[in-house]
Amino acid sequence: MATTTEPQPRPARRGRGRPRGSDAAETRERILAAAADLFAETGYRATSMVSVAEAAGLSQTGLLHHFPSKELLLAGVLARRDEQDMAALGDDREPRGWEVLDALVRLVEHNTGREPFVRLFTAMAGEAIDADHPGHDWLRQHHRAAAEMLVSGLRQAQADGTCAPDAPVERIARVTLAVMDGLQIQWLMDPEGEDMAADFAAFARTVRERWELPARVDG
Amino acid sequence: MATTTEPQPRPARRGRGRPRGSDAAETRERILAAAADLFAETGYRATSMVSVAEAAGLSQTGLLHHFPSKELLLAGVLARRDEQDMAALGDDREPRGWEVLDALVRLVEHNTGREPFVRLFTAMAGEAIDADHPGHDWLRQHHRAAAEMLVSGLRQAQADGTCAPDAPVERIARVTLAVMDGLQIQWLMDPEGEDMAADFAAFARTVRERWELPARVDG
DNA sequence: ATTATCTATAGATCTATAGATAATGC
DNA sequence: ATTATCTATAGATCTATAGATAATGC
Numbered sequence: 358m359a360t361t362t363e364p365q366p367r368p369a370r371r372g373r374g375r376p377r378g379s380d381a382a383e384t385r386e387r388i389l390a391a392a393a394d395l396f397a398e399t400g401y402r403a404t405s406m407v408s409v410a411e412a413a414g415l416s417q418t419g420l421l422h423h424f425p426s427k428e429l430l431l432a433g434v435l436a437r438r439d440e441q442d443m444a445a446l447g448d449d450r451e452p453r454g455w456e457v458l459d460a461l462v463r464l465v466e467h468n469t470g471r472e473p474f475v476r477l478f479t480a481m482a483g484e485a486i487d488a489d490h491p492g493h494d495w496l497r498q499h500h501r502a503a504a505e506m507l508v509s510g511l512r513q514a515q516a517d518g519t520c521a522p523d524a525p526v527e528r529i530a531r532v533t534l535a536v537m538d539g540l541q542i543q544w545l546m547d548p549e550g551e552d553m554a555a556d557f558a559a560f561a562r563t564v565r566e567r568w569e570l571p572a573r574v575d576g
Numbered sequence: 577m578a579t580t581t582e583p584q585p586r587p588a589r590r591g592r593g594r595p596r597g598s599d600a601a602e603t604r605e606r607i608l609a610a611a612a613d614l615f616a617e618t619g620y621r622a623t624s625m626v627s628v629a630e631a632a633g634l635s636q637t638g639l640l641h642h643f644p645s646k647e648l649l650l651a652g653v654l655a656r657r658d659e660q661d662m663a664a665l666g667d668d669r670e671p672r673g674w675e676v677l678d679a680l681v682r683l684v685e686h687n688t689g690r691e692p693f694v695r696l697f698t699a700m701a702g703e704a705i706d707a708d709h710p711g712h713d714w715l716r717q718h719h720r721a722a723a724e725m726l727v728s729g730l731r732q733a734q735a736d737g738t739c740a741p742d743a744p745v746e747r748i749a750r751v752t753l754a755v756m757d758g759l760q761i762q763w764l765m766d767p768e769g770e771d772m773a774a775d776f777a778a779f780a781r782t783v784r785e786r787w788e789l790p791a792r793v794d795g
Numbered sequence: 796a797t798t799a800t801c802t803a804t805a806g807a808t809c810t811a812t813a814g815a816t817a818a819t820g821c
Numbered sequence: 822a823t824t825a826t827c828t829a830t831a832g833a834t835c836t837a838t839a840g841a842t843a844a845t846g847c
Contacts, residue, residue, distance in 0.1 A: 375818040375825040384825080400703050402622035405809060419826055421811070476705065483702010484619050486695065486764045497765060525778070531770070532779050535758025542757055543750060545705045546716060551750070559744070560751050567782060594799040594844040603799080624835060638800055640837070 385423050385433075388413040393434045397477035400484050401431055401492060428491045435495045438477060454519055455569065457510025458533070458561050465537060466554040475541050482538060504530045514569075524568040536560050604642050604652075607632040612653045616696035619703050620650055620711060647710045654714045657696060673738055674788065676729025677752070677780050684756060685773040694760050701757060723749045733788075743787040755779050 391412035395404045406427055410420040424430035445467050446460065468475050478499075485492035507530035514520035536557060544553040610631035614623045625646055629639040643649040664686050665679065687694050697718075704711035726749035733739035755776060763772040 373816045373827045375816080375827095377818065379818080379825055381825075398706050400619060400621065402619065403703070406811090407809075415825090416827060417810085418812090418828080422825060422827095425811090427810070479705060480702055482761050483699055484622070486698060486761065487617050500762065500765060528775055528778060531759070531762060531775055532755055535756075535762060535775075536751055536754045537758065538761055539754025539757035540750065542701050542705065543719065543754060546719060556747055556750055556754075559747060563782070563786060567786075592801045592842045594801095594842080596844065598799055598844080600799075625837090626835070634799095635801060636836085637802080637838090641799060641801095644837090646836070 381423070384413075384415070388415075388420060388423055388430070389433055389437050392430055393438065393477055394473050396431070396434060397473050397480050400480050401427075401490070402484060406430075431491055434477075435481075435492060438474070439499075441474065454510060454514035454517060455565065457507055458564065461507070461533070461537065462554075462558050462561050465540075465557045468541070469544075469554050472545070472548060476545055479538075479541050479545060500534070503534055507533060518573050519570055521568045521570055529564060529568070533560070533564065600642070603632075603634070607634075607639060607642055607649070608652055608656050611649055612657065612696055613692050615650070615653060616692050616699050619699050620646075620709070621703060625649075650710055653696075654700075654711060657693070658718075660693065673729060673733035673736060674784065676726055677783065680726070680752065680756065681773075681777050681780050684759075684776045687760070688763075688773050691764070691767060695764055698757075698760055698764060719753070722753055726752060737792050738789055740787045740789055748783060748787070752779070752783065 388409065392404075392409045395409055395412060398404075406420060407417045409430070410417040413420065420430075424433060446464060481492050481496055484490055485496040487493065504527075508526050511520055511524065511526040511529060515522055515524065515526070520526075540551070540553040540556055544551045607628065611623075611628045614628055614631060617623075625639060626636045628649065629636040632639065639649075643652060665683060700711050700715055703709055704715040706712065723746075727745050730739055730743065730745040730748060734741055734743065734745070739745075759770070759772040759775055763770045
């Protein structure tokens with residue numbers, strides 16, 4: 358069931374010229390929101406510009422005025438997604454030891470409430486593996502950034518003695534992100550049935566149990 | 577880089593009627609192999625029947641003779657994938673306690689050598705989340721079967737006392753499969769760089785360390 | 796007669812360009 | 822003058838049907 362993207366009836370027949378009170382920024386945002394939902398459901402390649410235009414309530418050429426090509430539209434959608442991701446992470450951005458893991462747990466909890474957002478990522482993770490996909494670099498960048506955040510947090514925990522020095526931090530990072538991505542797929546297949554937040558939190562707990570050291574009481 | 581699917585030059589100009597020595601079964605297999613690779617790279621929806629026909633070395637209508645619609649072609653590809661999966665698991669099919677986990681570790685190792693196969697699954701996992709996708713039920717079935725295999729193995733381990741009775745077997749199953757799926761994405765993004773078999777084996781070890789009990793020595 | 800292939804083609808798309816038109820902003 | 826929208830349309834596809842033709846198998 359498409360929650361978000363019923364093809365908006367264009368606000369009255371607009372006819373030719375520029376409509377009274379049209380707002381470029383607002384239209385752009387409407388387009389990006391519609392495109393994000395459609396790319397999330399059907400993927401980038403299988404989504405037509407016409408369907409995006411319809412969902413955003415303008416003609417296909419109206420859409421092309423704001424985004425001159427489909428590829429530029431994707432770029433816009435992905436950039437917007439990154440901004441939203443930043444906003445969701447908030448202060449959790451800079452890693453402070455084990456708190457990176459807590460931040461991820463909070464992020465997964467937060468994602469529970471924004472299915473279309475998660476769906477967009479999963480759709481991209483599926484189709485942008487192909488090196489020729491216009492979202493390929495974005496996906497690589499996204500993975501790299503997430504891994505670096507986790508690794509640098511864990512390294513910091515090792516530095517201040519709260520994480521075992523022999524913990525394989527890079528492996529832990531890769532597996533942790535794999536759990537996140539994998540649980541998202543399962544959750545999207547059955548959003549009512551699966552509790553991905555609880556599963557991920559439980560996984561995070563086992564990681565800590567395995568590698569956390571008691572904080573030194575010095576000073 | 578497409579490893580597998582260079583558009584096969586059709587074996588000489590074939591012209592109209594039935595070619596001498598044509599073999600339906602062999603042609604079908606050639607088609608399915610080509611389609612699997614293309615669906616794996618570009619996804620189902622974005623792959624055209626013409627491209628499949630070219631890769632298999634016949635005309636588009638020749639392809640339609642063997643698979644009367646694109647949807648039936650997908651069904652054929654997925655059925656073939658399941659058969660190959662069965663073959664790869666072999667005797668590991670029936671779960672015997674902790675051995676299910678070993679079987680999965682072996683499967684991941686095996687998958688390291690068949691990138692297109694893994695790619696097909698990941699592509700489907702991405703696009704078939706959409707309930708309208710013709711592969712949706714297959715994906716659900718695939719997940720269910722995998723989870724059931726793991727769960728029943730772990731339950732058996734609990735029954736014979738080698739797994740802690742309070743182990744959350746269903747959660748362990750979900751997280752384990754999530755790790756598999758997630759590592760596949762990372763590996764496909766960089767098949768040289770990532771060692772998904774080692775990562776998964778390490779994860780499997782931590783699961784056992786956490787929940788395995790020493791076998792009772794009775795009898 | 797059945798089967799495996801092809802050519803020709805219909806009918807729907809799909810992306811993008813060209814150019815008209817009406818509102819905004821200097 | 823610039824901007825936001827539209828109509829019209831070109832040129833590529835894309836799936837599928839109709840029907841011809843040559844080999845196979847009874």
